Amino acid sequence: MTDMPTFDERLARAKFRAWHRGTREADYMIGGFFDRYSSQWDEQALGWFEDLLAEDDVDVMAWALKTAPVPERFQGEQIVKMQALDYVDIPR
Structure with missing residues (x-):
């Protein structure tokens, strides 16, 4: 039995998979989305991200760019936050 x-x-x-x-x-x-929001996640939010x-x-x-409709299973607060794109810090 595996833990x-x-x-x-x-x-x-x-985090590794996100980056x-x-x-x-x-x-x-x-x-960037992970870094910005993951500290606020509970089991359900982490499951959504996984x-x-x-x-x-x-x-x-x-x-995220709103160029395609979001499938129903991903709709909600999390995708709305992702669509804001205010968390993307692009190094110059």
Whole structure:
């Protein structure tokens, strides 16, 4: 029987996955979102983000940029925060 990962272990795994998406743009958008909001998350919010991480970056970015409709399962306060894009700090 395998032990279930703790909330902190899941959070650490989500942070790594958020910042290692494969493109710089996705890293800034998804990783920046994680950095800005993850300290406020409960189990449900972390579960939402883990599900989001399973989606293709192109889709997640399109939802955040409002160029594609957000699937019902991702609609709500979290995606609205992501769509604000006020958390993206682009190094110059």
